[in-house]
Amino acid sequence: MKEEYSISNLIKIGLKESEAKIYINLLKKKNFTASEISKLTGISRPKTYEYLHRLVEKGLCTEILGSVKKYAPTNPETAFSGLRQKLKFEFENNNILLSSLSEALIPLYHSQKEMIDPLDYIQVIREKNSIIKKFESLEEIATMEVLALVKGPLAMDITKPHNLVEFNSLDQGVCYRTIYDIKDLRDVNLMNSIELFKNAGEDVKIAEELPIPFKMYLFDERIVMFILEDKIPSGSKLTALIVEHLDLVMGLKAIFNIYWQSSITLEEFKKGKNQ
Numbered sequence: 001m002k003e004e005y006s007i008s009n010l011i012k013i014g015l016k017e018s019e020a021k022i023y024i025n026l027l028k029k030k031n032f033t034a035s036e037i038s039k040l041t042g043i044s045r046p047k048t049y050e051y052l053h054r055l056v057e058k059g060l061c062t063e064i065l066g067s068v069k070k071y072a073p074t075n076p077e078t079a080f081s082g083l084r085q086k087l088k089f090e091f092e093n094n095n096i097l098l099s100s101l102s103e104a105l106i107p108l109y110h111s112q113k114e115m116i117d118p119l120d121y122i123q124v125i126r127e128k129n130s131i132i133k134k135f136e137s138l139e140e141i142a143t144m145e146v147l148a149l150v151k152g153p154l155a156m157d158i159t160k161p162h163n164l165v166e167f168n169s170l171d172q173g174v175c176y177r178t179i180y181d182i183k184d185l186r187d188v189n190l191m192n193s194i195e196l197f198k199n200a201g202e203d204v205k206i207a208e209e210l211p212i213p214f215k216m217y218l219f220d221e222r223i224v225m226f227i228l229e230d231k232i233p234s235g236s237k238l239t240a241l242i243v244e245h246l247d248l249v250m251g252l253k254a255i256f257n258i259y260w261q262s263s264i265t266l267e268e269f270k271k272g273k274n275q
Helices: 002-012 017-026 034-041 045-057 076-087 093-109 128-141 164-171 182-186 188-200 246-262 266-274
Strands: 061-065 070-073 122-125 145-150 175-181 203-207 215-219 223-232 235-244
Touching (some): 002 017, 002 093, 017 034, 017 070, 034 045, 076 128, 122 128, 128 164, 128 215, 128 223, 145 246, 175 246, 188 203, 188 266, 203 246, 215 246, 223 246
Parallel strands (some): 145 175
Antiparallel strands (some): 061 070, 145 215, 215 223, 223 235
C-alpha cells in the first residue's frame, strides 16, 4: 500500500507511472540490470531502457558500467532536492509532498543490499546537480588527501559561494593539492576562487607547460572522478565518471605528481604576469 501511495505521488510531481514503478523497485536493491527491472515490473525491455534513461537524466538513478551495465538508485534526499530546483514547482505543498516521499522511501534505500559484483566499480553521472552532489560526498568521506587537475568548463557556479565542503575538510586536516590550467586564469571569478581556497589551506599550482587534458579528482588513493565535456551542437554538457580501482588511482597519482613537479606556484604565475 505504501508503494502505491509513493508511486501516486511520484506521478503528481511529473513522473510517468512506469518511471515511478521502476524507481520504487530500484530502491529495493543496490543495483539492477535493465532485464531484471523489466521482469520485476512487467515493462518491456525496450521501454525499460527508455524509462531508465529518463530517470538518469532526472537524477533519480545512475548508470554503473561493469561486465553488464546496471542501474543504481539515487538517494531520495539528493534526488528530490535536485527536482525541487529543476521542476520549479507551482505550489508550495509540492515541497511538503517531496519531503514526505523522501521520508517514506529512505527505509527502502537503506534496506539490506545484495553483494556488489567486483566488476561494478564504474559509475556514470550526467546530470549537473548530481555531479556536484557526488563530488561533495566524495570530499566528505576523504580523510587524507584530494588531488585535482582543474580546467574549464566547471560544474559549480563560481560566481556564488561554492564547495563549502572543502573548507570543513581542510579544517579536519585533509590535504588538498590542485593544479589549474593557465589558460583559464583570465577568468576573474576563477582567480578569486583560487585565492579563497589557497588562503584556507589548499596547495595550488598552475600548469604552464603541460596542458591539462581533462578534469580529474583523486580521493585518498582510492577513488578517481573524471568530469568530461560532451560537445554538442547546442553547447556542451558534462559527464562524470567515477571509478574505484586502487591500481588505476595509484597510476593516475603518479601522473598527477609529474604535473605537480612541472607546474609553477601561484606566486610565480603572478610575478610572471606582472613582468
